[in-house]
Amino acid sequence: MAVKKKWPAVLLTAALSVGLLAGCGESGGGNAGPSGSGSAEAGSGASDDLKPITFTFYSEDPNPNWTNMQDEIGKVITEKTGVTLNAEFAVGDPVQKSALIASSGKYPDIISAKNSINKFVDAGAVIDLTELIDQHAPNIKKLFGDQMNRLRYSNDDPSIYVIPTYDGVGNTIFEAGGGFSLQHRVVKELGYPKIRTVQDFENAIKQYLAKHPTDENGNKNIGVSLNADDWHMYISVTNPAFFATGAPDDGEYYIDMNTYEATYHYLRPEEKEYFRWLNHMNAEGLLDPDSFVQKYDQYKAKIASGRVLGLIDQLWDYADGEKALKAEGKFEYTYGHYPVTLNENYKDTSFWPTGFLAGYGIAISKTNPDPVRTIKFLDYLASDEGQVLLNWGIKDKHYTVDANGKRSMIKEVNDRRVNDATNFQKETGIGNYNTIGPHYGDGVKDPSGNYYTLRFPEQLVEGYSDVEKEVLKAYGATTWKDLFPKESEFKVKPWGAAWNIPVPSDNELTVLDEKLKTITWKMIPKAVLAKPEEFDRVWDDYLQQLEKAGVHKAEELRTQLVKDRVKLWSE
Amino acid sequence: MKAMSSAAVPSGGMPPEGRAPKFWKTAYRNRYLYLMTLPFVAWVFVFSYYPLWGWLMAFQSFKPGKPLFEQKWVGFDQFKTLFQDDLFYQVLRNTLAMSVMGLIAAFTVPIVFALLLNEVRNMFFKRFVQTVSYLPHFVSWAVAASIVTRMLATDNGVVNDILMGLGLIDKPIQFMANGHFFWGIVTLSDVWKETGWNAIIYLAAMTGISGELYEAAKVDGASRLRQIWHITLPGIRSTIIVLMILSIGHLVSIGFEKQFLLGNNLVLDYSQVLDLYSLQYGLQMNRYSFGVAVNIFNSVVSLILLFVANGLFKRMTKESIM
Incomplete structure (x- = not known):
């Protein structure tokens, strides 16, 4: 062992001294910055220090397919940068986990904590990256371009603590994953009825259930199942209320386009009607009675059984269940997405543009042993080479480039990517690194004229099953998004999205929001499950509780935050 | 247990008052015993007393990343916020209700179970039942909660299926969706999970009862039930009381695992x-000081309960832990 270990060290020393000499030679002209040699043009920086180094990495979003970078592209990343990430993911409530880490004083080297980042900033746990990016990260600078000012933390503290890694720069959304979802077998059986309002949605389910109360194995079909386990409540129960009533996603608040006044969105009268409809669905027996008590795994298992006809959820939230259906080849039981709203006066707002959403991303802690290496690692991920690797994989293994320079996924690889997604991601690592580094959005082309990401119209359609294509054809569309109102129909929100604005931890809003949330999460299910004639009474009770908990005070504080954000971003 | 027995050792060697030289003499004589207790004294100090230092936080508006004495002092503000919060009283009610129910269940079911098991004469059967009964103790609450929710589900849930099959109900009952059932569900699942385990200590106490007593009772013509009532139960009485006083001390801090997972x-x-409340409204929102204030309240109430219980039992039964 000892002998074996020596060699890399000797080599490294040699490499280092050579590098040092080279550095000295270049900086003869009085350039005082020795670290400047790192910012060479090539993203991989061949002359760089590639000594293996391991960084600890914490992310609020668990990745069940994480393989400690032992997947195919993970190995390439380690080879090119010398970096291995030792990842820790939040299990259970991520906000709580982040709070624990922030207060423990033992910080991971790299932190991805979404909105909880404010706790780390307050504790002085993360470092200002402005200088580092400027000196060592040409690719990151190129990637963000004129969006750089959106990276600043606040009006009082214009430091850059976070490199946004969630939203892609220049992102165009090609695919709809939200709206209301129906199994293909339902619309097919009913001869592709128009699915535009909650009434249409309800009728389709009702008619299908009347014809087929059970599936072929005699198990009961379920009309609509909701996912209300912990934060999934937002995704499947409360957010659809504003999507279906013409308001954009601003978290728990509705923001007025002109005055930036915030309203707790449940106070909008139209949303009451949406919940009244859910209540009606329950009374009709079309809503799964376990909706509000089932746990997330039970919900996914139910979807994987193919018995649930309709969902009101986002694709990423139920995808695990659907993957199982695809793996079994039961494509008729997978879901299509429809822009359903309360009535025809509203437009589905899934695609209301936010502009580039900085905020959620990656930060470097003050205890990081080598921030320069870290930023260079991130810079590699942001380089053209890194971006293609992360999205497309390895040349000739996962994709090929033809004589005209057109990049395309190898057919067999792509089939596996679609139909055996979990194992594919574990083996290849494609999809494992997207939110670790800053990245280009869908629809952006690299210098070779190919798209950076795999989501572009042609690739998308290739990924559709035959049933899916058939259904789309019947509705006169090529992608699900064609059915939805376009981005251009809405005005860009100058504050991005209100859910993405971090709340300073000493702001009273934190406590108020928690109280309001507790009331909402308790009362909304109650209202939905109440007898229809009692709905109004429960709703009034709900509003009263909100008033008592200080909903208007919360609205004022939120308004201020939105105004501050508009100021920060428009400067 | 370790801490208790080690505490008992030096007190045995305490000299009568007012004779200092003799005290040192005894202390010297017992030096090895004292030395043996040292690790435990250190253990108690490090884990139980040293953290009390952090209580200072409750009187500050604590921000992480700054030393303790550079924080802003706010006096009793945190406690005021706590006592003005309606939610706090609701949470306290739930905590006390569930722990009292748990306490009653934990001091009847396992004792009855242990008594019954003790009467079983077939050793193989006894061992087998005992092993099976404490198996659920080793299942984590995360798994147990998921088993319970499945059993009580409306959709193919075993309990509802049985009730429907017997014709007792015509529509599945939404057990998990009804708040009134919740305390009962928690208590019952706790009984299922812990009965076997809790019975072990009583069974152990029962083996300590001399067989002669039973034989004498038999000669006097006492029935099985009489023997249980006059010999077995009094034989384990001190065990029951010590355990009871200790668990009354823990009434407020019942943890939140089961409530969190089943709720x-x-x-x-x-x-x-309460524990969940202090986590959600304290730590999770960076209100460390508030969280500490809740914990102080917890400790004070626990102490009071402990002393009251101890005093009551002392007066009523002459048994106590202090």
Whole structure:
């Protein structure tokens, strides 16, 4: 062992001294910055220090397919940068986990904590990256371009603590994953009825259930199942209320386009009607009675059984269940997405543009042993080479480039990517690194004229099953998004999205929001499950509780935050 | 247990008052015993007394990343906020209700179970039942909660299927969605999970009862039930009382695992407990000081309960832990 270990060290020393000499030679002209040699043009920086180094990495979003970078592209990343990430993911409530880490004083080297980042900033746990990016990260600078000012933390503290890694720069959304979802077998059986309002949605389910109360194995079909386990409540129960009533996603608040006044969105009268409809669905027996008590795994298992006809959820939230259906080849039981709203006066707002959403991303802690290496690692991920690797994989293994320079996924690889997604991601690592580094959005082309990401119209359609294509054809569309109102129909929100604005931890809003949330999460299910004639009474009770908990005070504080954000971003 | 027995050793060697030289003499004589207790004294100090230092936080507006004495002092503000919060009282009610129910269950079911098991004469059967009964103790609450929710589900849930099969109900009951059932569900699942385990200590106490007593009772013509009532139960009485006083001390701090895992938004009014409250409204929101204030309240109430219980038992039964 000892002998074996020596060699890399000797080599490294040699490499280092050579590098040092080279550095000295270049900086003869009085350039005082020795670290400047790192910012060479090539993203991989061949002359760089590639000594293996391991960084600890914490992310609020668990990745069940994480393989400690032992997947195919993970190995390439380690080879090119010398970096291995030792990842820790939040299990259970991520906000709580982040709070624990922030207060423990033992910080991971790299932190991805979404909105909880404010706790780390307050504790002085993360470092200002402005200088580092400027000196060592040409690719990151190129990637963000004129969006750089959106990276600043606040009006009082214009430091850059976070490199946004969630939203892609220049992102165009090609695919709809939200709206209301129906199994293909339902619309097919009913001869592709128009699915535009909650009434249409309800009728389709009702008619299908009347014809087929059970599936072929005699198990009961379920009309609509909701996912209300912990934060999934937002995704499947409360957010659809504003999507279906013409308001954009601003978290728990509705923001007025002109005055930036915030309203707790449940106070909008139209949303009451949406919940009244859910209540009606329950009374009709079309809503799964376990909706509000089932746990997330039970919900996914139910979807994987193919018995649930309709969902009101986002694709990423139920995808695990659907993957199982695809793996079994039961494509008729997978879901299509429809822009359903309360009535025809509203437009589905899934695609209301936010502009580039900085905020959620990656930060470097003050205890990081080598921030320069870290930023260079991130810079590699942001380089053209890194971006293609992360999205497309390895040349000739996962994709090929033809004589005209057109990049395309190898057919067999792509089939596996679609139909055996979990194992594919574990083996290849494609999809494992997207939110670790800053990245280009869908629809952006690299210098070779190919798209950076795999989501572009042609690739998308290739990924559709035959049933899916058939259904789309019947509705006169090529992608699900064609059915939805376009981005251009809405005005860009100058504050991005209100859910993405971090709340300073000493702001009273934190406590108020928690109280309001507790009331909402308790009362909304109650209202939905109440007898229809009692709905109004429960709703009034709900509003009263909100008033008592200080909903208007919360609205004022939120308004201020939105105004501050508009100021920060428009400067 | 370790801490208790080690505490008992030096007190045995205490000299009568007012004779200092003799005290040192005894201390010297017992030096090895004293030395043996040292690790435990250190252990208690490090884990139970040293952290009390942090209580200072409750009187500050604590921000992480700054030393303790550079924080802002706010006096009793945190406690004021706590006592003015309606939610706090609801949470306290839930905590006390569930722990009292748990206490009653934990001091009847396992004792009865142990008594019954003790009467079983077939050793193989006895061992087998005992092993099976404490198996659930080793299942984590995360798994147990999921088993319980499945059993009580409306959709193919075993309990509902049985009730429907017997014709007792015509529509599945939404057990998990009704707040009024929640305390009962928690208590019953706790009984299922812990009965076997809790019975072990009573069974152990029962083996300590001399067989002669039973033989004498038999000669006097006492029936099985009489023997249980006059010999077995009094024989384990001190064990029961010591355990009871200790668990009364823990009434307020019942943890939140089961409530958190079994609960859902519909039953929030009945499922939220103090520990979860201090976590959600304290730590999770960076209100460390508030969290500490809740904990201080917890400790003070626990201490009071402990002394009251101890005093009551002392007077009533002459048994106590202090």
